[in-house]
Amino acid sequence: MKETTLKQIAETLGISITTVSKALKNYSDVSPKTKQAVLDLAHSLQYTPNSFAVNLRTKESKTIGLIIPEVVHHFFSSVINGIIAEAEQHGYLVIILQSNESLELEKKQVALLLNKRVDGIIISLSNESNHDAHLKEILQREIPFVQFDKISKLIPSSKVLINDQKAAFEAVEHLILKGCKKIAHIRGPVNPQNAIDRFIGYKKALEQYNIPFDSRLVYTCKNVTFEEGKMFAKEMVSQHPDVDGVFVITDLVAVGVLAYFNEVQIQVPQQIKVIGFSNWFMSQVITPKLSTVDQPSYEMGVTAFNLLLQEIQSKKDSQSFEPQVIELNTKIIERESTL
Amino acid sequence: MKETTLKQIAETLGISITTVSKALKNYSDVSPKTKQAVLDLAHSLQYTPNSFAVNLRTKESKTIGLIIPEVVHHFFSSVINGIIAEAEQHGYLVIILQSNESLELEKKQVALLLNKRVDGIIISLSNESNHDAHLKEILQREIPFVQFDKISKLIPSSKVLINDQKAAFEAVEHLILKGCKKIAHIRGPVNPQNAIDRFIGYKKALEQYNIPFDSRLVYTCKNVTFEEGKMFAKEMVSQHPDVDGVFVITDLVAVGVLAYFNEVQIQVPQQIKVIGFSNWFMSQVITPKLSTVDQPSYEMGVTAFNLLLQEIQSKKDSQSFEPQVIELNTKIIERESTL
Known part of the structure; x- marks a missing residue:
């Protein structure tokens, strides 16, 4: 150099x-x-x-860090777009780091962002994250900090969320009201709070409608992929041919489920009804069109950035900032797969 | 702080x-x-x-910068995954910046990466990039630099590419060999070299098979979206109802085309054949399954990182480095939409 x-x-x-x-x-x-x-x-x-030297005066880098688990799901690419659009309007650049669902990588990335002296950090945690010393470090350093979607409840930062329990309850209730009696759940991995909450919502809906919970009807994704959807659909119909409804953690996996059912000519919604989660635009393109839960991803990005900006401003003005938790609304989108 | x-x-x-x-x-x-x-x-x-201070000794930050136009297309998220997987194996962190197809933002991001003293930079240019002073700056600073997919031909950095002209030629030839006589092209925006090359490949295939070129059969995407696919499909069949084949810049747009044809019950491939580009996994899930050009995206990421690493190593060893241009192979994937 x-x-x-x-x-x-x-x-x-x-x-x-x-x-x-x-x-x-x-x-x-x-x-x-x-x-x-x-x-x-x-x-x-x-x-x-040297960026550090410049910062000595303004104490600002006009750069924020964003750590996300992956970008393959449309949900995250849409959140990114919301954050970037809003950040750009306020003159901030966004450094994106992808943890690839690895806690080890996520920790290194938090250290890197602290080291690069970003003005604030937005995170959605990896599926492995059951450890939070690196998140506490952000708070201790008094760096403005917002968690979204996959969060650690115990870390008192600002958060942007949906009510996953309620949304999942409504999805399963939708299946029940459409006549399903034996409902399976393809759930997300064991650690993330949103997968746990959607599972709880599933159980609560069964309970509310007096359908006995059967743990054998719960399939747990490891990587939350299209391929896992196909695999679990196959396993499910061979083990439990009388299942008549399935609630799937996210649309990408649900599309895998539908692809398998199409392959082996299982009729959806006649034989089995399927509902996904997230309202990926592809869910209305496939046959049959997928019913799902609309999750406001772009809006989540915009809201997360604005919360972060409030905290950055408060810090600049040496005012105290009370972390806020903002819950965005979801709604059931009924399409062909649950008719 | x-x-x-x-x-x-x-x-x-x-x-x-x-x-x-x-x-x-x-x-x-x-x-x-x-x-x-x-x-x-x-x-x-x-x-x-302070990261700068640390670097005074090793002159390394073990961090590289990646600038991409967007993450909504599966192609880019897959390239990112290839780069990150390879970078992690070699102990590098990847800072991702998304230019949102804006030249202004891309320039700022190059400046930021130079300022943050990354060890190397990988870029796929925004659609607006018809200006290259910021890219020359990277070369002048002697920062290892690799371009991929959407590149500036005139900048003598390493590059990872496919042969877009040849791949597009083969896609259009495939339509011709399947019997198409009047072939439309939904092309990418005017600036990016890969959109230009695919358009040239389309023209060359028509020429080779003595089909007259008609500029009214060429539709130009601005944002390369699903919605544009639907819109141009509609425009195309109303203006030129006798079109019997269409070559589409990328699968996401082609899926929009198929969605419109499904809506208005135009039979694919009987009335009109459709071929896309990139081999997005969703292209085999929709009805009818989409024929496409397989573009090795993950491999492109791996190759780009390894080229960058070679240059970083050469620089560390004070050896000269000759920029390399690596061309990866593509192939036609025949599915239902061109049967």
Whole structure:
């Protein structure tokens, strides 16, 4: 790397390092002529101000960090778009890190963001995250911090959520009201709070309508993929051919379920009704069109950024900030798969 | 921010700043006892080494930057996964920035990455990028640099590509060999080289088979979305009801085309044959299953990272590095939409 230093600039122009530094920061007590000379030389020497040094004055990097588990699900790419659109309007750049559902990587990424001195951090946790020392570290450093979707309940940061229990309850209730008597659940992995809450919602709906809970009807995804949907659909119909309804953790997996049923010509919704979660746009393109729970992903991104910005502002103004928990509304979208 | 400095640690322990700095960098001329004392104090004071300072010795941040236009298309999320998997194996973290197809944002993001002193940069350009001063800046700074998919031909960096002209030629030839006589093209935006090349491939195939080119049969996407696919399909069949084949820039848009044809009950492939590009996994789930060009996205990510790593290594070893252009193979996947 061709790098030069404030010292070289100072020596070349015969001025003090302090003056060079002030000129680069556009301080008013340096003459326009000197400023121009410093900027010209800095430019021709390809000098990059060290981001830390720049921050000493403003204490701002105008950069925020976003850690997400993956980008394959449309939900996350849509949240990202909401965050970026809102951040750009307020002059912030967004550094995205993808934890690939790995706690180890997530910890390194939090350390990197703290090290790179971002103005704030937004996180949706990896499925492995049952450990929160790295999240506490963010709070201890007093870095503005918002969790969304997959969160740690015990960490008192701001949060943007949906009511997963209620949404799942409504999805299963929808199946029951459509006449299903034996309802399976393809659930998410064991750790994430949202998978736990959707499972609880499933159980509560069965209980409310006096349908006995049977743990053999619960299938647990490891990677939450299309392929797992196909696999569990196959397992389910061979083990429990009388299942007449299934509530699936997310649309991508539900589309896998439908793909298997199409392959082996099991009629949906006549033989078995299927409802997904998230309202992925593809869910209305496949045959049969998938019923689902609409989860406001873009809006979740916008809301998360705005909460973070409030905290960044409060910190700048040296005011206290009370973390907020915002719950966004979901709704059942009825399509062909539960008619 | 609660921050402390090397100076505080030095004063507290009654040692020199140099010793503190050496201890934190694990130099061998500091005693294990002193190292431990420094590390313990640094930890309890929540001292973060400034990343720039750390780099003065190793000149490495073990972090690379990735700028991509968007993450909604499965192609990019799959490339990201390839890059991250490979980077992690070699101990690198990946900072992702999404330009949202905006040249203005892309420029800011290049500046940010240079400022944050990443070890290398991988880029796929935004659709607006017809300007390359920011890319030249990366070369001038001698930062290892790889372009992939949407590239600037004139910038002499390493590149990972497919042969878009050839792949598009083969897709259109496939339609012709299946009997299509009047073939439309829903193309990508005007700027990106890959959209230009696919358009050229379309024209060359028509020419080769003596089918006259008609510019009215070419529809140009602005945002490359599912919705644009539906919209152009509608426009196309109302303006040119005798079109019997269509080659679409990417599967997401092609799925929009199929969705419209399903809605208005136009028979695919009987009335009109459709071929997409990229081999998105959803293309085999919809009805009818979509024929497409398989584009090795995950492999593209792996290859891009490895090229970057070679350049990083060469730079570390002060050896010269000749930029490489690697072309990956594509192939036609025949499914129901062109039977």
